[in-house]
Amino acid sequence: MTAHYSALLIVVPLVVAFMVTIAGWIDKRWCFPLSAAALLATFLASVGVLAEVQQNGVVEYFMAGWEPPVGINLRVDHLNGIVLVAIAAVALLNLLGTRPIVEKTYADRLGAFYTLYILLVTGLLGITATGDAFNLYVLIEIAALTGYALIGMGPGRASLSSLNYLFMGTVGASLYLLGVGYLYLATGTLNMVDLAARLPEIYDSRLVLSAFILCLAGLCLKMGFFPLHAWLPNAYAHAPSPVSSLVAPLVTKVMIYVMVRVMLTVFTPVFAFERLQLGGSMVWLAVIAIVAGSFLALSTRRLKRMLTFIIVAEVGYMVGGFWLGNRAGISGAILHIVNDAAMTFCVFLAAAAIQQRNEGETIDDLQGLFAKMPVTMAVFVVGGLSIIGVPPTCGFFSKWYLISGGLAAGHYGFVAALLFSSLINLVLFFRIFEIAFFEPFTDHHGGHGHGGEGVHGVAIEEAPLQMLVVMVTAAVMLFALGLYAGDIVEGFVTHVIPAGIL
Amino acid sequence: MEAILSSFLTKYNYWVFIGLVMIGLYALIAKRNLVKKIIGMNIAQTAVILFYVSIGAKQGSTIPILDSSHGHDAHHAVQAIDYINPLPHVLMLTAIVVSVATLGVALALAIKVYQQYGTLEEDEIQAQIDKT
């Protein structure tokens, strides 16, 4: 069975998704255990694949037994190996953690919710594992469609935001599809490796250049790269909490992975970095994205909205890091895909727990939350510190690589933008901590009212235990990812970067 | 001029597809009515389908369903040149399904928006949002 791990990690959730639908009509109690079992199996399979990749290098799986370019293949190397594990882990944890909210909110359509949830995860896993450019498109659409549905079920403006997301997402996917079509027109193949082999002869063709730009534009739209981010904050901020803690960490990150994959595997660095010399301008765009994202985050007082703008900035980190085109920058971008997934998950899950407890959604509603929900807030603090980039949380180490990449490339604008955004994040998060910690504040010295035991002054109203356990796990992961950053980079990321890149 | 003209004559399918993409995109962005936007989106998607199907065309070939029907008498070899490229058709079957699915979800969301705001005009929806 080990040979089939890479297929299983997609097939198992897919098959179970349909079973969950059926279970939803027979007995709703089966939906959650089935889903959890499927995602657990997926997670184990992804770890298995990663272990195999680590041992034997690239793992290939030929669907229907046909080798590419005739058939579709799954191709897992070190790059998507770690992304797969990250997706599976976040999806599983989120499923476990948000169960109390989901069962309360979607009691009447539990089967549909979990089916869509698993299909979304399947789509993301499939995007990551596939070696076929067109198959990628189909899976992008799976992930997107289920995402629109899940986001559209949120309160307030969710349906409108989701519809706008649908428009933008469809345009992005269509642009990507056009790009693939141009490539197919030019080469006659759809397999990534085969494309890479057939492209160099026709690098000078206008077809290849337009295909490149179409793919890049489509992916930038899908990942919410400034200024194509307009759909992102609304969609993620208005999404129901259990969904936003799934899509916010994963969807944009997977799209960035796709960009890295397409640039490294299909077009190869020779074309992307050397022939086009696009790097400089892309990095400057990323600088603008980072700065703009940070300012936008400062300008809002809604918690989830602020977090989504941070994602806009973080997308800038990764795109910029990748387009620096040197070893440190690309390592940083790839490392940040994983790290950002973990830390975004952490803060969004904490935000979900907070919003579930108190109805408000602006940061001013968080008064006194440290006393009310100490564990949740502790997790939120860890996530925040990681986003700020305080060692030894993982956010620091990817930032480290990104900045050294910027220094190595002599791109001081990018370095400055990263530092600037760290400082803004510091302000953003401590603004929240301050409110949650100190308000309602009293103008007294000595605090005679509290009788010395402030901690027990307010009744603790924590999130459900299940959520807490998951949140704490996520927070611990942030430290683990940080402390093992060196091993992750040496063990996986360095194998991804072609030898030609210094 | 002549070059453009000959380009048009030899590649008019592609010209049409680009035109359709542009029309669809324009509607998607400029129109303020959600259903019109959805229609624009669909036009753009259909244009992509036209593009792919055009790739598959081969002059002097027929549809890719083999003549020697029941396949058993394989003694007369199949000539690839006789049949058009099946792959784009396969891909477009997928793309058609995707566009139908997207359309379905888009309509469902539009209905939800209509239930919520009582209108499908973006300006009016925006006015309602600003009011609250």
Next chain:
Amino acid sequence: MRALALITVLMVGGLLFYGLPDFPDWGDPVSPASTHLSPFYIEQGAADTHAPNVVTAVLAYYRGYDTMFEAAVIFSAGLACFFLLRTFQQKSEETRLYRHIPTGVTLRIEEGGKTPAGSEEFEPIDSHWVPYDMIINMTCRLIVPFVQLFALYVIAHGHYSPGGGFQGGVLFGAAIILFAISHDLRSVFRRLQEKAVMFLSAVGVLIYAGTGVVCLVLGGNFLDYSFLAGMLGVDAVMARSHGILIIEIGVGLAVMAVMVMLYYNLSSAGRHDEGL
């Protein structure tokens, strides 16, 4: 907004036109697309699968993985519509409307009024005016079985002629929708419940994915139908042919069910009353 739209459109159009000079001519038989991969499919397809329709062979076999997700996409769309729109709340009982079936007269009963006796002759309706036209009604009743039959033919004959699960499924679904349009949703519900539709859609895709899993269990790669040979008692090529048929049936089921589900939810905005 218009200016932005124009700029975007021109940029995209310009980009698309930029590549145009390097396009091969339309219908060029020696373009890369026609020479690299497609000859293999055309020359090998029938020999590998016993399906002279190369599109079917590629769709359901060589690129069957894509097609499986295609089915999953359509399934998600149906489910998404259900998820987004379906409302389970009971309608308020203030005013009720009934139609006298033999005459088509509509009864309006205010709050507290009594339900008409002899419910065989009355049926509950949802809006004041319900189109009810005997000619359309009967015509559609007559057409529907033929459409369904044709749909089955399209599914089954996908190996030999244009057709297959998607096309057949859509036709079958269209037949049901036609019935729903000519009558009303309630009459369809009596014949095909929402629950059944959901089951069918899930089962359809499950047949597809399950076939793949069976191949996997039997020692092959996912969706490699040739490993079904032992189970079906035929040779590898024939097994592929059968495999394609099985998954076409699955796809047909799923597409049919999803089409109906989309109609159910979109036409009644999720309330599952009479619909349009």
Next chain:
Amino acid sequence: MEPIYSFKPLAAILVSLIAAPFIFGSRSPNVREGWTFLAALIKFALVGSMLPAVLAGQEFSYTLARVLPGLSLTLRVDAFGMLFALVSSSLWIVTSAYSIGYMRGLDEHAQNRYFTCFAISLSATLGVAFAGNLLTLYLFYEMLSLATYPLVAHHQDREARTSGRKYLLYTVGASIGLVLPAMLMVYHLTGDLAFAPQGVLAGHATRTTVAVLLFMFVFGFAKAAVMPLHSWLPAAMVAPTPVSALLHAVAVVKVGVFSIFRTLSGIFGTDLLADLNLGVWVTAVASVTILTGSLIALSQDNLKRRLAFSTIAQLSYIVLGVGLLSAKGLTGGMIHIAMHAFGKITLFFCAGAIFVATGKKNISEMTGLGRRMPITMGAFFIGALSVIGLPPTGGFLSKWYLALGSLEANQWPILVVLLTSSLLNAFYFLPVVYKAFFCTEQESLFTGPRKEPPRWCLVPPVITAVCSVVLFFYPQPFLKLARMAAAALGG
């Protein structure tokens, strides 16, 4: 000599970190303080147990995790780190005792949080002391900033919030904005961040680059309160006095100067700085801070604020020590960490004790206080002597060495700065003592019998005051450690 690979440094750091959740979860004050004392004593014992080996020239090291290729989180105990660790861990015990008196005396709120953050801060301080490379140092440095933030903002009123913000903005802002890029630049240039006796930067960078990096580090470690990044320190005085005492006289600010010291000696190397003639710039910056700080201190009426500005000035002595680049100067700078710590903590303890006993914060309200609280004011006097640098207190030794260092480096202006500053110190401290003791009955604002503060508040300053005197006669092991460290740096 190969360092001894030992778990002890990590254990010493972890002790208080492990104790933190227990302290936070304690249901009664006694249990909480029991944990605090236990952690403090174990910590001190662990540090102390490494002392003999370090005095014998050994080093301890421990590698936690390899976080980046070629770069790990490494702990390393050498003479200088030992010196700092010894000072902070020993003073934590005293401060813990004092905290109990102060916090209970004022019936403060959220004491669990207070003691927890205190414990975490101490972990971070030791982490900085034992850091084997710049990355590790940076890690603990940030940890310290974050752990002390709730302490600074302890009172949760508007003033505390503003100060807390200022504190964070200065310390974390500067470290992210200046230290982080500088550190990355060093890594980029050399591929190494380990503290080496003669630095790692030599031969890797031009003079301009070195100069820019130097200033990024000196100002980036804003905890050292080198002007103009000093104003967080007086603001942070809104914190409860034990916090000001331990953190803003010992741990936090000393971490700042320690970091500068370490970076300048371990990353740049004294030779490099001497060759490029950059030491003089450091001394210049330090001198300006010394003189300005002292002058501002003169004008402050709030006792704690006066102490804060005095601290700002005194910290720059240490920076000055490294800027002199001579063995004597380095030694002087290092032992000043210890001497100033004992002196200044005594002063803060006394200020707190006065506040607890009388509620007075301003110097103008303290006339005649010596009669009411002779022991407290006596301790204050000794502390003041030490900070001024007069015998028979430890402060004299460090100033002596600094003066010798400036002579050794042929920097006469520095000597002048030192003397002027001492004079200014005397001007702002001695009148306080004088007015407290020697005033007429009419002038005295306090009548009634002697009334010392509670015992928990009284004993700690007496102990530290006695220590200050003892250190003059018997400055070991600090002097020995400082000499060893200076010799290792080969200045």
